[in-house]
Amino acid sequence: MASPAPASPFARFVHSEAFAGLLLVCTAVIAFVWANSPAQGAYAALRDTHLAVSVGGARLDLSLEHWVNDGLMAVFFLLVGLEIKRELLIGELASRRRATLAIAAAAGGMLVPGGMYALLNAGGPGADGWGVPMATDIAFALGVLALLGSRIPLGLKVFLTALAIVDDLGAVLVIALFYTSDLNLGALALAALTWGAALLAGRRGVSSLKVYAVLGGVLWLLVLSSGLHATVAGVLLALALPIRRPDPAGYLTSLTDAARPGREEQVGARLRDLEDLLERAQSPLHRLEHALHPVVTFAVLPIFALMNAGVTVGAGGLGAVSLGVILGLLLGKPIGVVGGAWLAVRLGVASLPRRVTWRHMVGAGVLAGIGFTMSLFVSNLAFDSGALLTQAKLGVLIASVLAAVLGGGWLLLVTRERKATAVISAPGTVAPPPAP
Numbered sequence: 001m002a003s004p005a006p007a008s009p010f011a012r013f014v015h016s017e018a019f020a021g022l023l024l025v026c027t028a029v030i031a032f033v034w035a036n037s038p039a040q041g042a043y044a045a046l047r048d049t050h051l052a053v054s055v056g057g058a059r060l061d062l063s064l065e066h067w068v069n070d071g072l073m074a075v076f077f078l079l080v081g082l083e084i085k086r087e088l089l090i091g092e093l094a095s096r097r098r099a100t101l102a103i104a105a106a107a108g109g110m111l112v113p114g115g116m117y118a119l120l121n122a123g124g125p126g127a128d129g130w131g132v133p134m135a136t137d138i139a140f141a142l143g144v145l146a147l148l149g150s151r152i153p154l155g156l157k158v159f160l161t162a163l164a165i166v167d168d169l170g171a172v173l174v175i176a177l178f179y180t181s182d183l184n185l186g187a188l189a190l191a192a193l194t195w196g197a198a199l200l201a202g203r204r205g206v207s208s209l210k211v212y213a214v215l216g217g218v219l220w221l222l223v224l225s226s227g228l229h230a231t232v233a234g235v236l237l238a239l240a241l242p243i244r245r246p247d248p249a250g251y252l253t254s255l256t257d258a259a260r261p262g263r264e265e266q267v268g269a270r271l272r273d274l275e276d277l278l279e280r281a282q283s284p285l286h287r288l289e290h291a292l293h294p295v296v297t298f299a300v301l302p303i304f305a306l307m308n309a310g311v312t313v314g315a316g317g318l319g320a321v322s323l324g325v326i327l328g329l330l331l332g333k334p335i336g337v338v339g340g341a342w343l344a345v346r347l348g349v350a351s352l353p354r355r356v357t358w359r360h361m362v363g364a365g366v367l368a369g370i371g372f373t374m375s376l377f378v379s380n381l382a383f384d385s386g387a388l389l390t391q392a393k394l395g396v397l398i399a400s401v402l403a404a405v406l407g408g409g410w411l412l413l414v415t416r417e418r419k420a421t422a423v424i425s426a427p428g429t430v431a432p433p434p435a436p
Contacts (some may be wrong), residue, residue, distance in 0.1 A: 011417025020297040021143025027302040028309035032397070035310030043310050060221075068307045069380055072300045074220055076373075079296050080168045081238025081297040082289040089243055092162045101341055101350035102162035108340025109163070109368050110134040111172050113332030114245065117324035126321035128383040131178065132392050133328025133399070135171045135374030138164035139301065140400065141367045144408045151415040153360065160364050163337065171374050176232050179381040183227040191222035191233075198240035205242055207284050210290075212241060229381065243285040301373060308376045311393045318395075321388055325395030329375070330402055334365030363411035369403035371396050 034043045052061040062070065093099040113133040121127050145152050198215045206212075216237040224230040338361050344350035351355055352361070379392040 003218060018135030021137075021141075023298070023302055024137075024139060024305050027305040028397070029310070031306045033312035035309070035312050047307055048398040049309075054170075055065065065307050068303055069254060069377070070224060070230040070354075071220075072303060073377065074231045075230040075292065076234070076240050076300050076304070076385070077172065077295050079289065079292045080165075080172070081235035082241065082285055082292070084165055084169050084235075085238055086243060086285060086289065087162065087165050092158055097350050098158075098162065098353075100344050101352070102159065102166050104340040104344035104350065105159075105163050105337045105365075106166035106170060108336035108343075109136070109167060109333050109365070110174075110336065110339075112336030112339070113328030117328045120324040120327065121320050122319055126319075126324065126388050126391070129321055129324065129379065129388070129392050130366070131171075131174045131330060132375050132382060132396065133325045133371060134167075134174065135371045135378065136164045136167045136333075136368045137295075137370045137372040137374060137400065138168070140370040140372055140404060140406075144367055144370075144404050145411075148408065148411055148415070152411060153343045153353065153355040155356045156360050156364055159353050159356065159361075160367065163364070167368070168374065171378065172232065172235050175229055175378065175381060179378065180228050182227055187222050187226040188228070191219055191226055191228075194219045194222055195236050195240065198237060200241045202242040202284075205222045205243075209284055209288055212237065212284065212288070215240075226413040231377075238285075241283075241285040241288060243283045271405070279401070304373065304377075308380065308393070309397065311390055311397065313390075319387075321391035322384075322395035322398070325371075325375070325392055326399045326402075329371050329396070329399035330366075330368040330406075333369035333403070334362060337365035338362055338370050359414045360411065363407050363414060366403055366407035366410060368389075369407070370400045371403075372400045375400070 031043070034040065047063065047065040049064045050061055051064060051067055052059060054060075087093040088099075093102060114130045117133050118127070118130045121129065138161065141164060142157065145157050145160065185224055194215060198212060198219065199210055202217070216233065219237060220230055220233040222235040223236075338358070341350070341352075342358075345352060352358075375396040376393060379389060379396060383389040383392055
């Protein structure tokens, strides 16, 4: 018998992220093997292939790798921005105590790894890579949790999701503030005006996604020309889209009236219309997030992995940069995440989720060391192509694999021990295990 579909929206989200993680792993392995095979020349030629787009007298000529990192990843950052805004306004981060726990853990999980890397590479050629070990890949992290099944408390999954979203927000700020080239003030001013137009459209309640698509395209070109990284345009556009809670009460009342005796023939028509009515009642933010999620999952992130995970081992090998990234992600992340969360709980401004223990939090901290997507992205910004970039990417790949194995293994051990302790409550007495 086929397994039932996940019941709740959050369960469906976790399920899709688990598949996204598996798809990313497969694509990354293909890229890595390709880049270290006799056909590595073809792989390099693919990334360096140029594609030009002309509109009127304007011409944009970028390599395929840059189209992916500057163009497709703007779509990824748009989705990240939508998730951040939703969580802040009506999601997990709308609760003060839950938001405080996630913010404190994310802050520690960025400062400690970045600090460890900076200490190891202070004054050296790899000093600019301090931002590489600060990120968490939500797809991989939730994918590992999904593999462990219902033995993992739901509160831990919610916490890790909120942590990764706050972490993404921090990464966006780091990119905008510290990994930006010389600014073109004219293009930046025009970008600000375009963003203002998008914000005004959102405040006026404009619901057409076509309007935001046009404004987003113009904003992307202007941000690209301004010196800011083009992906920042995706986050800015996301902040402009309006969000509101669907209000299906009127539709449900209408359906109830139709179900009264003597009106049975109306029920079928009402049921057929209900889904369309609720779909139209959704805000532009919800509609765009729903539309982008499969695009990012099945296209954007796998293509990004294909373009960026192909690291030729012999080109740079391991070095101080790799060591800084590995130690930052594997050691700095869990220390920072658990330390930040502990401090927030100790000060009384936050509390652990229900059924979540500090041993669970250690496992979540280790899983937060799966940097992959965002860490590879920051590596490209921190270093030009060469030995340092190779070292950074190798460090990211090694640390992400080890974090997934160690974090998953730790949580598996913790859940097995708790189950064994719960089953044997006293000598000769067997108690039922606690509810998951």
